[in-house]
Amino acid sequence: xxxxxxxxxxxxxxxxxxxxxxxxxxxxxxxxxxxxxxxxxxxxxxxxxxxxxxxxxxxxxxxxxxxxxxxxxxxxxxxxxxx
Numbered sequence: 001x002x003x004x005x006x007x008x009x010x011x012x013x014x015x016x017x018x019x020x021x022x023x024x025x026x027x028x029x030x031x032x033x034x035x036x037x038x039x040x041x042x043x044x045x046x047x048x049x050x051x052x053x054x055x056x057x058x059x060x061x062x063x064x065x066x067x068x069x070x071x072x073x074x075x076x077x078x079x080x081x082x083x
Contacts, residue, residue: 019048023056035061 005013021044023036030036039056042063047054 019044021045021047021056023060027058028056028061029058030061038063 002016002018005015007013021040021042023039023043025031025036028036028039036056039060042060043054043056046060
């Protein structure tokens with residue numbers, strides 16, 4: 001279904017895509033939800049930027065990001081340990 005363009009009321013079409021981030025405790029080395037979320041988020045944005053699927057690795061656990069942005073950049077906010 002994601003490969004099927006959506007037809008708008010005016011007859012135009014919009015291409016659809018999806019990106020998903022996933023992290024598991026055994027790969028990340030932590031059961032901490034903030035660490036898992038940060039790792040999944042970093043993998044998600046790796047995939048978006050590379051155009052390829054990216055599963056979270058231990059290296060993603062060290063990326064200080066909030067919603068794919070480096071902490072401290074405009075538009076980011078500190079949220080617990082995720083920042």
